[in-house]
Amino acid sequence: MLAAFFDNVPLMIMLTGALVGIAATLVGTFLVLRGNSLLSDAISHSIVFGIVVVWLLTRQQSGPVQILGAALAGVLTVFLTELLANTQRVKNDAAIGIVFPVLFSIGVLLLNLYARDVHIDEHTVLLGEIGFVWLDTFDLWGLHIPQSLVWMGAMTLVNLAFVTLFYKELKLSTFDAALAKALGFAPGVIFYALLALTSATAVAAFDSVGAVLFIAFVIVPPSAAYLLTDRLWLMLGLGSLVSILSSVSGYYLAVALNVSIGGMMAVMTGVFLSLAFLFGPRYGLIAQVLRRRNQAYVNECRTLAVHLYNHEGGPEAGEENVAAALREHLLWGEAKARNVLLRSYDQKLIERQGELLALTPRGRALAREILEPWAQGTGTQTMR
């Protein structure tokens, strides 16, 4: 039963992809909220430097030493970036864009010079191949457990433990660093720990998805979740969900089209982000448009109510408070005028008295609420 589970290649691939996504989302959520998610771009490129240096020193291509070395390289990137930005002569984003290409260049040159015969070529590092995760396995109790799965599982657990243990601290230093500092939470330390975990996750993930696609998993699922919710824990959960969905759908699409599995998974995160962007319940584009249009409708009805109220009972009422006057005095087109009238009838704001348009008590209350807000309490009715 267990053996069948671990020998199921598609399942192993999807599980690895989902774990990459979940581990990346756990740290990426905070990076996106802090507004420096592009550090993951810098980190994932400069771990190439860390990987090469560790390989030259220890001749180990994977395992805890590699993860540690890469984590240090990631922290070094961030440290150098801040050093450069702190000179006040280089902007923060420019500093990022100078530091990581330098480390990447040194890594590539070292690779060219000393490691020509190793399998860690730049191509694998950048692209990864999740389709082959089942090739390298640990054999435990007669089970063939993919190595990538083990490393990703471990990183997911570590990240989960970090986020759970320091949830309060992370939350506070993300949303109000000054207060966190005042309360003695050391937001700087938390931030560096977060980035060290990001780099460790990146190196655990690069065998399967590579450095660039890892960025997609760090930034895109949390961004999609950010468009859907205001709650931090829900954002973490939704981001993980997006990762799982992208992994599964990406796998099947890639197999169907015979293309890169990791690439397709990353593309699917983009698809889910676009869906959240368009159809999100509150922040989605369509919801925004609908809200704006509804507001426009409400305002038109209010305008009509005020217009009728102003001329109500006056000598000019016969001329002003008729349907035809809306076109001339409010400059509404015929279709628009008719629509506003219909909506106002529906909401029982106005009624017809022969040719005359008259306010109902409800409509009159609405107009008075707008024109005489100080007279509140006299049977105010708000229109919702």
Added chain:
Amino acid sequence: MEFLLDYTIQNVAMGAALLGIISGVLGSFAVLRKQSLLGDTLSHAALPGVCLGFIIAGTRDMGAILAGALITGAAAALFMLVLTRNSRLKTDAGLGTALSVFFALGVVLLTFIQNSGNAAQGGLDSFLFGQAAAILRSDLWVMGGVTVVALALVVVFWKEFKLVSFDPVFARSLGLPVIALEVALTVMIALAVVVGLQMVGVVLMAAMVIAPAVAARQWASRLETMVVLAALIGMASGILGAVISALGRGLATGPLIILAASAAVIVSLMIAPGRGLLWEAMRQAQNRRRLRGARVLTTLYRLAAHHDNPDYPAEEAMVDAYHGVGTTRVLKRLEARGQIKQVQHAPEMTPHWVLTPSGITEAERVLSELGKQEG
């Protein structure tokens, strides 16, 4: 030196020089507009365009590939703008999303081409990391053409670009089409990316846009100077990288060009007149020395005042104890300036110091400057 006459090396050096010029000029605007990482996003987003150009042309046709790169680069920039303008996502998330998703699309298309078994696909990988040695004379003409177009646009719209970079609000109030100009500047970065793809590859293009501009910024405080300097620095880094890579076997050109440009940044940060960190450190050290001298001098002055004796010999150990640090070097400096002199105070053997008349004048000047001169 005869390797400089080698045909391939000449090609590479010329390509690198072109890349340096265009990315230096356009990068200056990107850095000033705080869009440094736009180059990174656009270069990653060029990958699907490279693949699409290849699929449509059916061969490794430079024109089609570069056109594709330009189009998807612009599409990614547009995607980024729409996403950040219409949602709560910040610029970094927008840039990162566009970068990674477009690149993923490129990876998908790349494997699609590989699996379609087109024999001509070899070499598409070279756009990932750049393969300067594979540059042909005909490629150079394309790159040169793109550079000339970009430079011509910068010259023609110089005033407008300058205004939009520094004060977009004022530019709008003058009735300039600000959004169109911003889009133009963005798309032109894609032009630089297109030139750089074969030279340094998508990953390192980010630094090519940023580094020359940042280096030039240290030396210049006018946009005209900065743009010209950035072009020169970019060109010099390009040629230097190309030449060094020709010297040794197995030295990739792209990384060397980037390292040369980054070295220019470090040197400029250090020694640029006025802004250089080295000068600032020296200025600070000088200030610190002057301050320490003034403190020791006023200590001696107060001791003398306290004892009602202008020639009061203060023991060096006492001055040390008063300041909590060794003051020998400070005292020597003051002595060299003639503001104090060493005296013997028998029967003690330890060094003692008294103020000279010029030292008293100086101490009184310092104290009155501090506004709390004491009797």
